[in-house]
Amino acid sequence: MTNIDRCGREKNFGIDRMSSLPDDVRTHILSFLTTREAVQTCILSKRWIKTWASVPDLKFDIEEFGLVDINDDEMAIEFVNKFELLVKSVLEKRETTCVNRFRLWLVSQVYWPHTQAVAKYIGDVMKLEPRECSVKLGLRENLNLNTDLIFSCASLIYLQLCLYKRPSYSVAIEPNSMNLPCLKTLNLCGVTMSDDSFKKLLLGCPVLEDLRLEGCYIGIIEICSNSLKKLEIYSVNDGMKLQISTPNLLYLDISVMDMGEIMLLNMPSLVYASIFLLGWYDQDKYVIRGPKLIHDLSNVESLQLHFRCLEGQVKKKDFSSCPIFNNLKRLELVTWSFYVFDLVPYFLHHSPKLEELILENKHARGTLDEEPRDAFVQREFLKTVRIVGFGNDNRFFYKLINKLLAHVKIIGEIIF
Template sequence: MDNSSRLCVQMNGGIDRISGLPDPILTHILSFLPTKEAVHTCLLSKRWKNMWASVPVLNFDLKEFGDGYSDFKLEDYETYIHRGNEFENPYNEYHDPRPLFEWFLHGVLENREPLHLGSLQFRWAPDGGCRQVSLNWLDDIVLLMPRVISVFIWKHPCPDFPDSVFSCTSLENFELVVDNVPKELVSPKSISLPSLKVLHLGGQVLTDDFMKLLFLGCPVLEELELDECMLVVSDISSNVLKKLVINSFNFNYDDKIQISCPGLLYLDVCSLGPTLFLKNVASLVNAYISLVDCDDFKFLSSLFNVTTLSLTLPFYRIKDLLEKDFPKCQPFTNLKCLEFTFRRISHFRLIVYLLKHSPNLQKLTLYLHELFYIDGKEEDLNQ
């Protein structure tokens, strides 16, 4: 530890023991703060002047800057990223004006120490009408070899997403969520993410071509979550995937999707459709299926090994589907916990069937929908 790290500064009759901590501990503490607050600490003393520049975590949030378009106050921010060079005001007459938020973000990237990055979190959720955000700066982030990248964009036009992120060899966890009309935002020509284990995509249009590139380029991908995505996909196949979550109401009713993942342990599907086919999922332990529309229940025959099963199924045609598909099902010999949500008398047929074919069932939980159908008539159970 150098002498500067050993100093305990006396202030107002007290002792500043925090400044005496080693640099690695101080940067670790700062990593829990938003980057704006971490940069603020440069005002504390010479000891802290450049400490923020070595923090292995970057956390940018538009809300930290109001609407991102407030009046620029040079006296408030000139010391943020000033490291001995002449401060350049990006709002003077020789420069195009741009939001303070974007200026701060680029300033941090330009002045940060060239150290490997642990994680990046970027949140862009403007309250008013802001211009489209650019994500080109992610090219610079990739050069820092990050392990985690999280990008969240709300109520804003979808920006073009740089392909460089899809060739980041250090990336282990990647989140890209856009709260807007689904768009084909990610369409890289190639994908090479040899370290990626967790992927969460939201608000995207995903195609079969993308899914093929994804599983070919992510040899160790274990967790995949697709949230409010429009899936123009017929097949999801992976030999290494262990957890799959699909929460989508953007299927075409006529679509059919096959899931073939022999190593899958956890499956959670909630959607309006399409017809769901499960293949090579004998390793499944936990399955949560909620379908608003479904042409058959053949997928149930693939769930015979699960220990936990949660079902929410369409409220119509269940009798016909049961008679057609259930004779093909194997006994659920491993099933211990069953949850079922129903809103029609005919759904009791399914419950009876599952009880008869689940010899080791330990826990049964029934959820009755507030609006329950009796003989084709909707009844309010609260009456």
Template sequence: MTNTKRHCCKRNIDRISTLPDDLLIHVLSFLSTKESVQTCILAKRWRNTWASLRVLKFKLVEFLTNSDLQNDERRKLCKDKFEQFIHGVLKNKEKCLDEFQYEWFINIENDYSMEWLDRVVTLMPRVINIIYYGKNTLEIPNLVFSCICLQNLKMILCTDDRITIIRLKLINLPSLKVLNLRRVDLDDDFAQKLFLGCPALESLDLHYCDLGFSDISSKVLKTLALYHCSYLNQMQICCPRIVSLDIRSYKEKRCIALKNNTSLATADIGLHINQLLIDDDLNIFKRLSNVSTMKLVLFRLSLIFENFEKNVPDSINFNNLKTLDLGILELLNFTKGKNLVAFFLWHSPQLQKITLRLFKPWKDAPEEPSKEESVGIFQRDYLDTVRITYCGIGKWKMNDALLCQIIKYLHDLIKKIGNIIIN
């Protein structure tokens, strides 16, 4: 009988509660913040363990059920409960914070405030990641742009008004390395304040932003992305240490000028052709001549071939280019794309892989292949991989005649192709 009791006592020992604090906190880090806080009811040992968490994750979806989504009053109650939870956790949070995550995906006609963000900043986080999709126009507390320990800041702010205005008197983020902003309106001196106040900034990512400034100049920036941003004038980009550039803007008609970018290794460019050709000194093809990986999507490509030799000088060589992804919008019969493909094959001696991305035309175009054209007098000896893919909204498939024409054209230009992939 005694042995049985001893055996039962051994089985009932709470071994998890006997673990060191650091290990318990590590276990809690795999849970959401809501689940971590709930562990305080397990035992006295767990009462304040969650307060030492280094990562806080707040997600509104954890406070909603499917029935809540169908009722405005219940959604507001959940919203209030969610905000009370955030304030309670931040009020009782101990020590410093490594990372703060916040996600809000709901439309509620109600006042909304991010005042709690000031409390987050006092915890000296290294990472702040905020995603907001809602109805209310937001006011971002200025204190978040004066967090001396912050290294990574991401704000996706989507409202019914489509844009959140950020006006700052001062930016002081000496440790910031990565900045990602979406759906914000930035004034004309934002870039100047940013690079003065963020001497360590290496990555800048702006999506769907209204940019009041027209100059991006930094001696330390390494990656830059401007994705469907609006700007008033010609955008000047001068970043001597930049290695990766991503620019997309099919609708914007204003120009892009690249200067002093000899370190550029990867470029992903999608522009209206009018943006590419400013003059010979600012010709974007010259500025991309050092890249090793390039993705190029051109809208209304036919415009460039009216004066192809003038716009793309024959002296340009892409001596480092190994991978090319070439997309052509509003082009079905490939006639205009031929010259560009031949140009890159001839002027890229290290090229190994090429992707031809043909988009469904926005207007009706003839389905029949065009008449045969001269392919030139040169042939490339070898290319490792050719991928032919067709893109576009809806079910659209390249006709066999066009596909055969493209393959024949490639074989005329290249003696041997290792792999041809079609999808």
């Protein structure tokens, strides 16, 4: 059926342009959908009946099936059964053995007692040699997960394994085989591993560039890698020992409540670093780790330091022997104690290229001590000062600005 519009152009009605697209184009379009959505397109027309079976991406998420907060255990079982049926039928009816991305997410707590029913299919997918794998599972009992198949899948370039368990919050895994020659990104969350297993894992990842550990329990973390460029460590076990030797590392982010020992041995290429160690700057532990840690970070261009200590615990002269930060352009100090701002002059004096200073307050109230007038020579110029978290306390704000102006002749822009 045709019609002519006001401009004399022919208009066509009733033409299914999507179905007329080439097979590879329609398959590519479905790759942006979850697997359940892709399967549902089989009702569109005859040409779409089997298109989903050729999509190289498998994306399964339990939350697609409806409510995430179900108090009725029988209903939860029903949802998991539907989810398992989808996974099983898709794997059986696929027309391609090629898998590009695999995602299996079953994280809502209401389904945790039934995780095992679905997790058994992970090994089957690993045999199809996916390039990317993201697995997020919650459970209330030991999971019979074949981690050997995961950690020996030589085709993987991206691996995310997040395991959540009540009440221990982590799942012990001890894979016997670890061979990931193509892996560039590794994200482990809620995993407990022995020191030896973790060492073997890193040895089995010769081209690893991006490593993230979150909520993991590993006694001694030794990271020695020439390929690693980005490292993130969050909320690992208390008392953990960390040793890093990564000559090509560009990005470092460490946020740990209590760390037994930290050694940054070889990071000459580091550009950005963010450090939050609860208590790393108290009077006892700073003597051991503070000066050495600051020296190890002296090459960075952007530095973020989190201080969480009580007022009076910071000694003003602690930074008097800090190194020269020859590359530092951006400094951010996040603190729960106003007293730490007394350290700002030391950074101003030791950072000749510093352009931006950010001061963020996490504490409600506080005081500022006066600096000795002859402590330092004033620096000429600072491009930007950003002040966050002071609310409507104008008196304190202006006192802080005056304190900064005692050490910087000209501040280009003050943002608050």
